[in-house]
Amino acid sequence: MNTLLVHVVDDDEAVRRSLAMLLDSMHYRVATYPSAEALLTIAATPEGLEAGCILVDVRMEGMDGLSLIEALRRQGVGLPVVVVTGHADVPLAVRAMRAGAMDFVEKPYSEERILEAVGAAFGAMRVVDQRRVLELQSEARVASLSPRESEVLAALVAGKANKVIGFELGISPRTVEVHRANLMEKLGVRSLPEAVRIGLAAGISPGG
Known part of the structure; x- marks a missing residue:
């Protein structure tokens, strides 16, 4: 069983279910959230948000994907974020990337495109983890x-x-x-x- 966790945030239940099934078929663990606020509630707990990547729709009822990314960054949550957007939302998606999202996937998207983006997000996590290990080792030596x-x-x-x-x-x-x-x-x-x-x-x- 893959230990990699994908946090799926979308206010459309059918989309959440479809993405969960796709990711599960590739042996990812999946946690779904019906809103940005639901994910932020978990992120604000003492336990925090479990390490993984976040797959979020840009346009949702209530807080949108861009605002979610900005809120996460203010809370110090550095998980990689992939945003899903409609064709007309590209300028908004670009703003999301400037706020810290690492990729955006345009609708209609293929299963391969979603999996590619998620895979790249986890690849970025591994690079960050390796860099942090090097930093800690270097700090210890310099000390x-x-x-x-x-x-x-x-x-x-x-x-x-x-x-x-x-x-x-x-x-x-x-x-x-x-x-x-x-x-x-x-x-x-x-x-x-x-x-x-x-x-x-x-x-x-x-x-x-």
Whole structure:
């Protein structure tokens, strides 16, 4: 059984049932909601919205799909969203994508198009998850550095040469080299580009 969950939001019961059957046939788990408000109610609970992707119609009674996306983002819900739209709703769908939706599917749509969009949404989730793992690992490595080594790493991320770093920190270029060697050992890297990559992943800004 696929553990991937699709949240289907549509005020048309027949559409919800049809999409649920299609997704179930591809072994997705499905949760259906008759309105945007119903999904937001779940999202606002202490448990929150279970991880998955959201498939939502743009035009619904009450809160529309665009407003739902904006409300979710305000609540800090970062699940990928696919919006379904009629031909006349394309400008609205574009606004939804600007608000954070990753794709929109025009009506009338084929089963293949829906499945393609949902599959791409889960692919994006995996990329985000992998990026977050890298961030956490990088943050842990950078946390092992001494304050001075952290300063040197920040300067390296900014692209500064050893002489410049030494001048700004009030230490000799040779001492900078020692700190640089130590921090690379602690980060578990052999090259400057690898150290810079870890620094960036840990949230060190090139601009300081």
